[in-house]
Amino acid sequence: MDFLTALHVSGSGLSAERTRVNLASSNLANAETTRGPNGKPYQRLDPVFQSIHMGAQDEAPTVGQSPLGVQVSQIVSDPSPGKMVYSPGHPDADANGFVTFPNVNPISEIVNLLSASRAFEANATAVETLKTMASRGLDITR
Amino acid sequence: MRVFDNTLARLERALDVRLVRQNVLSANVANVDTPGFKPKDVDFTATMAAIDGAAHDPGGVSLPKTPTLGSSTSDTSGLAAHDLPIVDVPAGGASFDGNTVDLDRTMVAMAENALQYGASAKAAGKKLAILRYVVSDGQG
Amino acid sequence: MNLRIESSQGLAEAGASNRIDRMDRAIVNPGGADKTAQFGSELGKAIGEIDKLQNAADTQADAVARGAGNIHEMALALEKADVAMRLAMRVRTKLVDTYNEIMRMGI
Numbered sequence: 001m002d003f004l005t006a007l008h009v010s011g012s013g014l015s016a017e018r019t020r021v022n023l024a025s026s027n028l029a030n031a032e033t034t035r036g037p038n039g040k041p042y043q044r045l046d047p048v049f050q051s052i053h054m055g056a057q058d059e060a061p062t063v064g065q066s067p068l069g070v071q072v073s074q075i076v077s078d079p080s081p082g083k084m085v086y087s088p089g090h091p092d093a094d095a096n097g098f099v100t101f102p103n104v105n106p107i108s109e110i111v112n113l114l115s116a117s118r119a120f121e122a123n124a125t126a127v128e129t130l131k132t133m134a135s136r137g138l139d140i141t142r
Numbered sequence: 143m144r145v146f147d148n149t150l151a152r153l154e155r156a157l158d159v160r161l162v163r164q165n166v167l168s169a170n171v172a173n174v175d176t177p178g179f180k181p182k183d184v185d186f187t188a189t190m191a192a193i194d195g196a197a198h199d200p201g202g203v204s205l206p207k208t209p210t211l212g213s214s215t216s217d218t219s220g221l222a223a224h225d226l227p228i229v230d231v232p233a234g235g236a237s238f239d240g241n242t243v244d245l246d247r248t249m250v251a252m253a254e255n256a257l258q259y260g261a262s263a264k265a266a267g268k269k270l271a272i273l274r275y276v277v278s279d280g281q282g
Numbered sequence: 283m284n285l286r287i288e289s290s291q292g293l294a295e296a297g298a299s300n301r302i303d304r305m306d307r308a309i310v311n312p313g314g315a316d317k318t319a320q321f322g323s324e325l326g327k328a329i330g331e332i333d334k335l336q337n338a339a340d341t342q343a344d345a346v347a348r349g350a351g352n353i354h355e356m357a358l359a360l361e362k363a364d365v366a367m368r369l370a371m372r373v374r375t376k377l378v379d380t381y382n383e384i385m386r387m388g389i
Contacts, residue, residue, distance in 0.1 A: 001165040002352045009165065013172030020175070049176040067169035070176050119174045122245055126168045129256045133164060136260040137157070137354035140267040141361055145369065146362060157354045263354060270361040277368045 001067060003134050008054050010130065012069035013123035019072045020047050020116040024109050031104040034092040041092075042102040043077040044109075078103055145273065152194070153266040159189050160259040166228060167252045170243050178240035181231045181248065186258075328373075332366045339363035 023045045033042040054069040080103045088097035163184040170181040233242035342359040345351030 001162045003161070004350070006161075006165045006168045009168045009172050013168075013174075016172070017175070049173075051173050051176050051179055067165040068173060068179075069169065070172045115175070119171075119245070122171050122174065122249060125249065126171050126252060129252055130164065130168070133161075133256045133259050134353050136263045138357055140263050140270065140354060140357035142267075142271070145365065154355075154358055157358075158352075161352070161354070266358060267361070270358075270365060273365045274361075274368060277365055277372060279372065 003130060005054060005067060006130050007127065009067050009069040010123045010126045012052075012054060012071060013126075014120060016047070016049055016070045016072050017116045017120040017123065019075075021113060021120065023047055023075065024113040024116060027104045028106060028109045028113075030102060031106055031109075033102055034090070034099055041082050041100045042104070043079070043082075044102060044104045046076050046078055047072045048074045048076055150266060150269055152190070153262050153269070155193050156190060156262045157259060157266070159184065159186060159193075160255055160262065162228075163255050164252065164259070167248055167255060170231075170248045171245070171252070174241070174243045174245050174248075176241060179243060180233075181243045182228050183231050183251070184228055329370070332370050335359070335363045335366045 027044045030036075030042040030044075036042045049070050050073040051068040052071050053066045055066050081100075082103040083101045084098045085101055086097055087093055087099045090099045093099050163186060166182050166184055170183075173179040173181075231242070231244075234244050234247075339356075339359040339362070342351060342356040346353070346356045
């Protein structure tokens with residue numbers, strides 16, 4: 001375990017949180033999209049985080065001796081049903097006049113956004129701390 | 143004749159252990175949102191005590207990596223993670239997805255670790271600077 | 283050798299024969315050989331250790347150059363090699379100075 005590995009680990013955290021931010025933004029942007037590219041209302045997306053062992057940049061990680069980074073193993077769409085709103089004049093209304101809106105709750109998306117952003121900053125602080133440590137280590141030589 | 147003494151060796155070991163701890167803490171921060179993740183830490187004082195004990199009774203944790211003038215061994219295998227007691231951090235409270243990372247505590251631990259690393263590095267550097275001064279007869 | 287016997291007889295009154303006897307014994311049976319051998323091997327050992335430090339510093343610097351090294355280990359190895367080499371230079375200078383001093387003394 002050395003500086004490069006730690007940087008790699010924090011870098012993985014930064015990437016994963018950035019993905020989460022992107023997904024939350026996408027959900028927010030599509031909160032009212034009643035017809036997506038597939039013709040159906042927008043389904044909100046969630047990232048699935050998974051720990052992975054990390055070595056330094058080019059080395060294969062040795063399990064048990066390397067720290068755990070994180071990766072987004074998959075992006076799943078939330079299958080829960082969206083809100084049904086009675087609006088007969090809407091172009092996407094069904095036979096009964098109900099329009100299905102996306103299952104996006106803006107409040108919880110914003111909470112996700114804030115949480116991801118806090119985690120992102122924490123990882124960025126970790127990188128800064130590591131840089132300071134490395135420079136102190138180098139200062140041993142005069 | 144021992145030019146590089148035990149204190150310097152211990153400082154070197156401290157630097158290595160602190161770096162491993164930094165890796166472990168960074169891993170905790172990176173996984174703050176991973177479901178089911180249990181944070182880890184290195185018990186620094188216990189590790190240093192174990193290294194001190196092992197140094198007097200070889201066969202334990204490895205000695206300094208760089209050879210020491212006058213020492214009989216120079217182990218270059220280095221300090222690997224499996225040498226250190228990397229322990230699970232006890233969970234503070236309940237969590238709905240199994241993740242028990244306490245981000246604020248971890249950030250504080252990381253700051254403290256970095257500070258101590260800097261202090262050890264400074265101490266080692268100063269010791270070597272003094273040696274260099276003496277050996278160069280006061281010039282350079 | 284005849285010369286030695288004559289000179290020892292000549293200096294007998296001065297009490298120098300003792301010293302000459304000792305010198306004879308030293309030439310025939312150098313009892314100081316052990317000390318010389320010890321110093322030589324000590325010197326060799328010390329040079330070997332300094333070499334080890336230089337090599338360790340090289341290895342660390344190499345590792346960093348390849349991108350896989352540990353920063354503080356490299357810094358420490360380089361500093362130790364620096365101190366060791368300076369010490370070696372001081373010892374060498376001292377030895378050379380001492381040697382010159384002895385050569386200047388004359389007998």
